[in-house]
Amino acid sequence: MKAIAVIGAAFGDEGKGRMVHYFSSQTNDPAIVVRYNGGAQAGHTVVRDDGLGYIFHHFGSGTLVGTPTYLSRFFITNPLLWHAENNELHKLSINPILFVHPDAPVSTPYDMLLNRETELQRGTRRHGSCGYGINETVHRLCESEHPLFVRDIGTFDFKRKVEAIRSKYIPQRLAKLKIASPSKEFQEALASPALLDEFLYESSNMLSCAGTFTDYDLRRFPTVIFEGAQGLGLDEKHKFFPHVTRSKTGLANIVNICKGADINDIEAVYVTRTYTTRHGAGPFPTEVIGLQYIDRTNVKNDWQGSLRFGHLDIDLIKDNVKKDLHHARKLNTSVSIAITCLDQVDDPVTISFQHKVMQTSRENICLVAASAIGATKVYRTSKP
Numbered sequence: 083m084k085a086i087a088v089i090g091a092a093f094g095d096e097g098k099g100r101m102v103h104y105f106s107s108q109t110n111d112p113a114i115v116v117r118y119n120g121g122a123q124a125g126h127t128v129v130r131d132d133g134l135g136y137i138f139h140h141f142g143s144g145t146l147v148g149t150p151t152y153l154s155r156f157f158i159t160n161p162l163l164w165h166a167e168n169n170e171l172h173k174l175s176i177n178p179i180l181f182v183h184p185d186a187p188v189s190t191p192y193d194m195l196l197n198r199e200t201e202l203q204r205g206t207r208r209h210g211s212c213g214y215g216i217n218e219t220v221h222r223l224c225e226s227e228h229p230l231f232v233r234d235i236g237t238f239d240f241k242r243k244v245e246a247i248r249s250k251y252i253p254q255r256l257a258k259l260k261i262a263s264p265s266k267e268f269q270e271a272l273a274s275p276a277l278l279d280e281f282l283y284e285s286s287n288m289l290s291c292a293g294t295f296t297d298y299d300l301r302r303f304p305t306v307i308f309e310g311a312q313g314l315g316l317d318e319k320h321k322f323f324p325h326v327t328r329s330k331t332g333l334a335n336i337v338n339i340c341k342g343a344d345i346n347d348i349e350a351v352y353v354t355r356t357y358t359t360r361h362g363a364g365p366f367p368t369e370v371i372g373l374q375y376i377d378r379t380n381v382k383n384d385w386q387g388s389l390r391f392g393h394l395d396i397d398l399i400k401d402n403v404k405k406d407l408h409h410a411r412k413l414n415t416s417v418s419i420a421i422t423c424l425d426q427v428d429d430p431v432t433i434s435f436q437h438k439v440m441q442t443s444r445e446n447i448c449l450v451a452a453s454a455i456g457a458t459k460v461y462r463t464s465k466p
Contacts, residue, residue, distance in 0.1 A: 084109075084306070084347075085306045085345045086305075087308040087310070087336050087351065088102050088105070088307065088309055088310055088351050088353060089313075089333070089352050090313025091315075091455075092398060092399060093359060094359075097353050097423065097463065098126060098310055099138060100143070101463075102115055102126070102128075102143035103130075106142075109305045111303075111304035113304070113306070113307060114152055114303040115143065115145075115309050116306060116308045116309065117311070119329045121216050121329075122159075123139070123214040123216055123311070124138070124139055124312070125137050125138070126138045126143045128146055134146060134174065136170075140168075141168075141171065141180065143309055150178075151181065153182040153183065153292075156186075156330070156339075158216060159182065159187065159288070162191060162284055163214070180292040182289075184233035184294060186232045187219055187230065190248075191271070192247055196255060196256075197218045199264050199268045200259055216327060216329070217327075220329075221255075226251055226254075230243060230247065252272060297338075300343035308339075308348075311331065312329065313331060314403070316329075316331055317332060318330060334409045337413060340413060346414055348415055349417075349459075350407070350415050350417050351420050352403055352417070352455060353419075354394065354419070354420070354451065355422050355423040357393060367395060368398075369391070370391060375423070376426065377389055393439065394433045394434065395433075395434045396433055396434060397436065399451065399454065400454040403455040419448075419457040420460075420461040420463065423464070424462055424463065424464050425464035430442055435450060
């Protein structure tokens with residue numbers, strides 16, 4: 083088996099989707115893309131050679147070339163968002179192939195509502211949520227009596243469990259968050275029978291369209307491509323907490339999946355743009371106020387604001403990768419780096435390296451970044 087892990091080296095938005103699409107299109111053997119962390123808050127842009135493009139959230143970025151997707155037990159499913167994406171792909175004459183682990187968590191619309199209400203209540207002290215309910219889903223899963231998994235869908239008491247989340251868990255969570263007066267919009271959506279019915283229907287629909295799968299079943303595919311969401315700078319254990327995601331964004335989850343699939347060798351491909359970006363609130367050591375690059379995907383939104391830009395932070399990437407590779411001690415791991423958006427910067431390029439701001443050529447930036455993390459292979463691309 084050939085295994086490739088595509089991992090964001092910084093704060094996400096590095097071009098992971100493009101790299102997964104590339105690896106999917108280059109293999110002649112049957113391949114599968116594994117979503118190993120995060121959830122539908124990921125937005126991975128892919129453009130096929132014929133010009134057809136799409137931004138993926140649930141489905142893997144190899145979908146446009148027919149590569150199936152496996153939502154692992156570390157991926158947070160969202161039936162409502164899955165439904166919208168599935169319909170959009172079918173309208174493009176794309177019939178996505180989806181497998182899902184029975185233990186994959188399920189995010190409800192009430193988790194999304196609570197995530198958004200919490201951010202609104204924080205005012206100017208937001209943590210940087212995407213508004214997709216990721217943090218609240220993980221909290222409910224780990225710290226309450228109301229977990230919800232894919233295996234629960236279609237069972238006799240699935241509706242009862244969802245109703246309990248709405249009527250029991252949400253009020254308890256509001257009290258713990260000290261939100262005594264949630265907004266009118268929140269209260270109306272929480273009480274909506276139509277929203278509950280829609281979620282129950284789309285949950286059953288998602289399960290009927292996806293094949294049940296486990297890590298062991300990955301052995302059927304000669305090529306396994308792990309697709310990361312967000313980046314190492316947003317890992318739940320990163321020093322920038324709490325401005326992170328509730329997810330292990332690097333090799334930690336991948337190692338667990340490889341164990342079940344009997345994968346021993348893996349190429350870890352760390353992806354970065356030729357500059358650094360960050361979406362949402364949180365520390366950004368090399369941010370340059372006023373710096374702007376063209377980015378048609380990451381448009382301003384109510385939850386994360388506008389995409390922030392800064393110099394390429396080689397020091398941050400080096401530190402992130404060094405810590406991440408500790409998780410792969412039991413795997414034979416080769417390290418590669420992918421540099422995207424080379425067409426968007428002019429020579430010389432400004433970078434932060436060895437705690438100094440300096441300038442170097444576009445070609446040399448690849449060598450510097452590769453040397454910093456010990457990469458033996460470099461992938462270069464002009465587009466994100």
